[in-house]
Amino acid sequence: MSSDAKWQDSAPVKYALGSIIPGLVILAWWLGARSGSAVVPSFGEVFNVLTHPFDEPPDLNSRSLAFSVMMTLIRLFLGFALAIATAVPLGILAARNHVVEYVFSPIVELARPINPIVLLPIITVLLGVSSIATVVYGQTEAWRHDVPDQVQTAMILILWYGAFFPIYTATIQGVRSVGTAWLETMRLMGADNAQTIRHVILPHTLPFIANGMRIALGTVWLVVIAAEIFPGTRSGLGYMLCTACKTSEYEYTFSAIIVIGAIGLVTNSLLRRFEERTGHWRAVQR
């Protein structure tokens, strides 16, 4: 088994194996473009969009690619940050306090399986078209602040919803697996609750949280793109992708897809690195 694993574990072979399917996709794209399909743009057209990210699309009712990326990332970041800020403390509390656990557990189990996208229409109706700008600057002044006015509170809430549960459950799992001996050691040292959380619970739970964040990130990417397709949105990669499809500007659709994939790849590897860094002791603990 181990000798069998040797050849495929070398870096060049790993990259070569990992390139097979992307290579086939590119080949299919090239063949599609060569066949003269109206739906498949040429490499050159897509390359042109990707290398001029600040240019406003001439025939498309959408802002530039760079602006679309920025808007998507702002929404993603706000929803994700809000989820971390609420799920981690609440997860720690629920794992350490039965009263908190009993209060939150039923609603969490009930809400967790509900797809965030199906909640978007109802939340949009409930919150109206309010945005970060309307919250911060008021209804009448909101239009003056272009970027925050395009960050809808309903969307942030949905993104928070999508990211909250994986992070919350991972936090609980991490806190519950803290060794009793460590907690007793801290108690005998005279450590208070805050010191125990800071020196033991949080460092032990961080790799679990990082893993939950990676799972959550996958969910929020799906949610943000789907949410940007909903009516009432004027920007973002999802909006660009959808609008380009409607107007047959497929080079923008393809560019948006490539950018989504690339950002997803980068953010996922950053989180994976964070997970490895915070959990370096787990793999080798004897």
Place this chain on the structure above:
Amino acid sequence: MTSNTPCLSFSGVSKSFVSRDGEIVRAVENVTFDVPRGTVACLVGMTGCGKTTILRLAAGLETPDSGTIVSPSGEIGYLTQQHTLLPWMTTTDNIGLPLKVKGMNDAARKARVNEIMEALGLAGFGSLYPYELSGGMRQRAAIGRLMASESSCWLLDEPFSSLDERTRHQLQKLLLETAAATNVTVLFVTHSIDEAVWLADRIYIVSAWPGRIIESLEIAEPKPRDRISDAFGARMEAVRKRLEAAIG
């Protein structure tokens, strides 16, 4: 600097646990003994006889069902076979943790940790994580953390039992030197008669389940003791006989 004032005192202490089947299991029964300040006492008994329960009761990690325990509250250091060093902290940070908890400033803490590491032969290993250290080094670091805690009473639960003989002897010597230098009181749990006779000023023999102190033996020979001397062998034999009698 020993005195007859007990640092740790058990009087008629009993403790039971409830098993998964709901049965009441008596772990220790009517345990009475004293450990005078600045001395080393060893609890010797077979595995599962309740030695660890006695130690946990002394540490305040368990509450007795009956009886009285007098211990220096807030001044107890506890070390088990599993070193309980925090694996995400370097050796330096692990040793300095009790000082950090007490609120000592960074410079003073660093100086004290360096001093301890020097004394324990850990200088140069400060940036390593526990998993990068050998078993012996890890236990040294755990002793270092006890030293940093400045506790007056150390409760040690078979801390060297998983180590090879040479390392175990080195750490036993280190323990005695450190305990003498800092005048701490040590209650040491072991099932090794050799270890008990080498370390202890007094040995308490714990009976088989439920654990009771059935014999107290004073070891008056000066330290460090010579393992290959006739007196040491005779002591070991005497303890072995009494232990076998206790097991029945």
